[in-house]
Amino acid sequence: FDADEEDEQQQQRKVSSGDGIHHKIEEEDGEDEEEEEEDDALATPRWPQSYRKSMDIYSHMPSPSLNFLTSPNVSRSSLLSTSLGKHYESATSILDPLLTDQEFDKDEKRLTPSMPPPPPPQSHIVTVSSETRLRKTSSTRISPSSDAQDYHHLQLPKQGCTFFQATLNGINVLAGVGVLSTPYALKQGGWIGAIILLLFAVVCCYTGILLRKCLESEPGLVTYPDIGQAAFGRIGRLVISIILYVELYACCVEFLILEGDNLASLFPNARFSYNGHKMESQKVFSMIAALFILPTVWLRDLSLLSYISAGGVVTSIIVVVSVWWVGAVDGVGFRNTGSFINFGNLPVSIGLIGFCFSGHAVFPNIYSSMKDRAQFNRVLQLCFLLCILMYGGVAIMGFKMFGAETQSQVTLNLPKQFVASKIALWTTVITPLTKYALTITPVALSLEELLPTQVSKNHFASVLIRTSLVTSTLFVALMIPFFGFVMAFIGSFLSLTGSLILPSACYLSISGRRIPKTQAIICVMTIFIGVIAAIAGTYSSVTGII
Template sequence: MEKSEIYEARSVHSDKESIVDLMAERPEQGSNFLAYANVVCVVAGTGTLGLPYALALGGWIGVGILVLSLVMSVYTAILLLKCVYYNGKYRLSSYQEVGRHAYGKPGLIAVWFFHTSIVLGAPIMYLILAGTEMVTLVPNSGISTKAWIWIAAAVVSVPFVTMKTLKEVAVMSVFGALATVVLVVVAVRGSIMDLGSDMPGMVHNVVIAANLPTTVASISICFGGNVVYFHVEEAMRYPKSWNRVVAAALGTCAILYLATAIPGYLAYGSLAKSPILESLPQDIFTKVGTVVIIIHVILAAPILLTSFALEFERLTDITVARRGKVMERVWRTIARLVIVAFCGAIACLVPYFDAFLSLLGAMGNCSLIFVMPIIFYFKLIGWRHMKWYELVWCAIIVLIGVISAVIGSIDAIKVLNQRFHSDANGL
């Protein structure tokens, strides 16, 4: 063996040892179960409610797309976290840092744009859902949808402002995950009750080819946890368990999704609405589901907002070391209240849950979940060590991500434009 080869072998061995050191046990951090619950709460979320509608858009092939999305999402989540430790010297702290290390400033800007669209877009979507569902829950209250959105924003701001890090907010994720399970039970029960109702105009399609990109975009948001993976893994006591934790969490979410999507599409077919609560029998159980989803919004939104706030505070130097203990608290409170107010304002301007869900999935999630983890991994770690079938698999994921992002975004923007025109014309 030549000297250069010996040096390279030693260097690789040294890097592996360094990575092992970086991923050593962190006694002060949370358990694997807490990380699992955190991912389930953020990922399962309100995307569950849009799945029967996603099948209505694309047909039964949507079930296959959902399973494929699960496999792709687990794979890219593992690749993405490998990028965090790529140099063996220190741990990258965010998705933005991975982008910067991979492609410099262009990579940083690209990640920042799509990352921001998710960590702010998802809470905006949550507020839209909370506002519209509160009107359904108490129809004679005299309070408008916009007013309910602001009320929901005010409630969300309490844990968001008072709890500084994801470690503190993580406890809420356990309750959020339980809320999602209850919601799925309500949706399945209502769908089963309406099975065989034979509604006029209802059909069940195998595949609607023209809507496949939008279907992929709508389903992709159901696996949109990449924006918080860095902080969740950072808060894990045993970071070496990440692969198992993320696979178990996303697998659990997929089971919940299939349990909601299949009965929902069987019962309502092409007439399925988003959120599915609007299609269910309007009885006490559906009202319980409405209450549960509102609770889920209150619990899940602060997790995503905290992920954004931590990056924003790091960039603007809102730290105890820089500002002092008292002023850090003051500036952090002001910044977080402004963030919540921004989300509330956008939610009032774009109160269309289904179209916003599709746009968010297409523009942000398809890029962050399917495309960027692979191109960053190739740049930082390389592709020459991968088998040919792994390279083919990566190419398929990137192709699906790009097509769905472009066409899905265009379709969602068209729907939003139609909604705005219809409302403006009083239709």
């Protein structure tokens, strides 16, 4: 009997201990479920969901195939086919799901062959650390977003971009209107600006490679905002998106100022008056340019416009050749000299140079579109090498030609009697007319996301948003018609932040202690230099505007 009683007592102790363990496991499972729910809420990508789609169009991503122009799934609605008050179901909706989860998983694997496989499922997780929670926030949950669905919907070719096509896309993003102000940057800062131009090209190429490492750190990272979310959560995604969108908006302001300046140079005798009040020709031409641009921003399908604007590489080459022709063949010559360094205006020079290499918003899209992503570093290096030749060539030639008389746009200095000068001027005028709509579209789509679904499907709401954006950029251009100082502000406050500070900060946050100390020191130094240059350049440019 004593033995039986002892056995019963031991069995009761086992049962009670088992119940305790069971209750403990249930409590831990409940905590895990709560943490997973929090992680799911954090991992679900919010605004902006249209970033990848709009940036693909902006950077001319569908270049490998002309089938994009005739894709039956691309929305063809425009003012000619859709009334302003009519509700329509756009095939390119940025909010409606386009694929089921299974279909998306298959297509995602097909479109991103070089992405590392997702981590194996963990069925017995008792505790979740803060680091694990951050990793889960930035993991594969990001990929099934509207961004990815819209990316699939663009029907990019299965083979992806070749090395040559990716290089053209990169140069098309980097080689813009900044080439016109490089001589002015040397005038502001002195010949040391040429050295700074080279150093910035090297550093920006390096930070572009850092973005690639961020993309490869975890599966599902595709765009710059995705990297921000992986590094700093939703706040990082929001901050990076706002900075990039404000930069695009400011570039549209620059386009209108550019149009007014160059058209006024082409028609110097134009006079405008209203009720006896004389109006500046530069401002009137900016308003005329805005009227011509307005119908292009109403278009829902910008694929044709993206192919036209892809000639940005050609237009930059035309400007370079025209400046050389005026100096070498037409007899202007390269006789002027200048000081080596001008400390007073050096921050403005740094801002102008920073504007030239602000392509990081699109680099992740170029990387994702490549057939062989292992060549991405070579693509970046070649893009920056060719751009430094163009920027440096125009900077040195323009400053040697006009010296202290160099204006904010080198085209304004070119003698009007020469054919090469007129070619450069008209090329400069035509280019923004095609690039404006592509540049403002990402901003418009991001604002449409903030509207209720039924309102965002209304074509009138879309037209109203885009018209308001054009009107507001025109208002800013009329109030601040200083091309050089506005560009310096964009380059200092926005471009340096997006090209130097944020890539380094995101890489440090994502990689943590896994990176070598030398690389960590380089990233910290890049952030420090970027912050100092951004503060000094922003202050100097704002002072110049005021």
